[in-house]
Amino acid sequence: MKFINIGFNNIILDSRIVAIVSPDSAPAKRTVAEAKESARLIDCTSGRRTKSVIITDSDHVILSALTTDAISERLNGTSAVDNGEEK
Numbered sequence: 001m002k003f004i005n006i007g008f009n010n011i012i013l014d015s016r017i018v019a020i021v022s023p024d025s026a027p028a029k030r031t032v033a034e035a036k037e038s039a040r041l042i043d044c045t046s047g048r049r050t051k052s053v054i055i056t057d058s059d060h061v062i063l064s065a066l067t068t069d070a071i072s073e074r075l076n077g078t079s080a081v082d083n084g085e086e087k
Helices: 026-037 068-077
Strands: 004-005 009-015 018-023 041-043 052-056 062-066
Touching: 004 068, 009 018, 018 068, 026 052, 026 062, 052 068
Parallel strands: 041 062
Antiparallel strands: 004 009, 018 052, 052 062
8 A cells, every 4th residue: 555645745545546637638627527516526736726637446536736747756656755846
């Protein structure tokens, strides 16, 4: 069991992640809107701009202020965990 910091001390279990996508595409925007309507959206941006959308195996959608690359590096263990902000 490994936990990943997705920014601002918000942590999720890495084995639950299905996909990490950019929020700019139409399908990602549609997925976020559908999750919001059905109370499956978790906003972990702390008021910042959304830079990645994380989809879990329980169909929850998590918004993060970290880029998809930063979260991917943390999943692969190539980046140190800091205070929740990108360097």
